[in-house]
Amino acid sequence: MKKFTQFFTLMLCLILLPALIFSQTNQPKKAPGLQELTEVPNEFKEKPIVDHSDKYVIPSGREGGEDIGNAMVIPALPFNDGGFTCDNLDDYDEACPYTGSTAPDVVYSYAPATDQLITIDLCGSLYDTKVFVYENVAGNTVGCNDDFYFGGSCGLYTSKIEDLPVTAGNTYYIVIAGFGNNCGDYLIEVTTPAPPPPCPPITAFPLIEDFEGTFLPDCWSKIVQSGNDIFKTDFTDHTTGSGYSAAFSSYGYSSDYNQYLFSPAFTVDDAFRILSFWHKKYGDYDELLEWGVSTTTNPDDFVWTPVDLTEDWQKTFVDLKPYVGQTVYVGFHYYGDYLYYVFLDDVQVAATPPIPISNWAIVAGILMIGAFLVFRYRRKLA
Incomplete structure (x- = not known):
């Protein structure tokens, strides 16, 4: 019986060993250098809700318009506002660089009185935003940004367009949307750079x-x-x-x-x-x-x-x-x-040139000197 048990064990090992080797050699290989995740990375964790109410107060009852025809007018700069996009429709989308967004959006309009540079900042918004700008009509895109901020007090994947040139006589439509189907609470600040300090008067010449x-x-x-x-x-x-x-x-x-x-x-x-x-x-x-x-x-x-x-x-x-x-x-x-x-x-x-001396003045001077010398000579002889 003992011999039979040993024989049975040996045969079982001979049968199972090739299968075990085969199963190990056919496991999918890991990419070199990669390790199994032991915890969820920070970028995939749920974003904490951050209170940005101390940045500025959102005016009561104000929010971007539903579309270009109902855009909220920006009367002057600097301009601050905020709102909630989830109860709006998806009217527009532009690639910057991602396409296929179905996120709802709101619209502001700005008609500059002079040529200038403007900055559109969504710092403090609470979702993955996108912002783009049309000149005069939808589709005539002159500026677009999806992700400018990647964390910190301004939020994760929030947007900003810096130093966008705008010219007098045109109307610019600022569309606040989102990546994919993202929507939520947003803040918007539109500013123009302060004019440079005046040059001091020149005092060194020429x-x-x-x-x-x-x-x-x-x-x-x-x-x-x-x-x-x-x-x-x-x-x-x-x-x-x-x-x-x-x-x-x-x-x-x-x-x-x-x-x-x-x-x-x-x-x-x-x-x-x-x-x-x-x-x-x-x-x-x-x-x-x-x-x-x-x-x-x-x-x-x-x-x-x-x-x-x-x-x-x-x-x-x-x-x-x-x-x-x-x-x-x-x-x-x-x-x-x-x-x-x-x-x-x-x-x-x-430099101011010296007063010119005419030829006649030079001749007169020579004659006067000559007359004076003659006068002195005659007195000496006398």
Whole structure:
């Protein structure tokens, strides 16, 4: 019996061993370096509900509109609001970069009065958001973001669009949606960057601008109208003959062809009060270039004086003696009624030249010295 038991055990091992080996060799292999998960990763855990009420108070009864036709108007910036999207419809979706979203959405509209950059921030929203912007009509997408924040106080997978260029005369529709079918409580803040601090008045002379560097030059400013601009060009140049000048243009159609270019503010010094600049026009056309001086950059505060424009470079001199001690701007006004170009170069405020002495004054001085010497000689002889 003992021998039978040993024989049976041996036969059983011979039968089961190949099966065991086969089962081990046919197990799916793990990817190198991967380990079995012992706990659920943080990104798959349920997101905690965070109270963002201290960020700002949501105005009672306000929320984005259902669609473009009922968009909530943003009257001015900065703008803060918030709401709940789950009780809205899915009206719009854009790829940025994910597609196929069925999330409900709300819409805001903003019509800027001036060209500017805006930032749209959904920091503090409590779900996986998406935000995109249409210009004038649905489908004309000019900005889109799905995930900007990846945790922290602003939330996980919340959205933000930074420094979006918007232009006056257009309406921008800001759509707040979600990734997939996500919806929930949102916060929105729309801002525009604060204007840079004003440049301090220039007190070191000479002031020289040849428009060879970045345009606009530091602390210069301009006023232009839709359709045309003031820009740097290498078409013609007075400085070196192969560099750049500033160009005023009325080549494109516009409802207003007035353009203005302003220097930085500077304090006029009696020893450096001579303004000079070079100018020419593209062709024999009826275009206007004027200069003026003012303590502001409001065109209405200038007394404009026209220059003699020809197709060759000419230089204009202006004595700023009436403004000594004042902080002023030099302005240039261009007007051309759907015409071509006027060029400006080498604007300078430089040293006041000494009073010129005429040839007759020199002769008179020599004669007086001669007469004095003769007089002394005669007295000596006497």
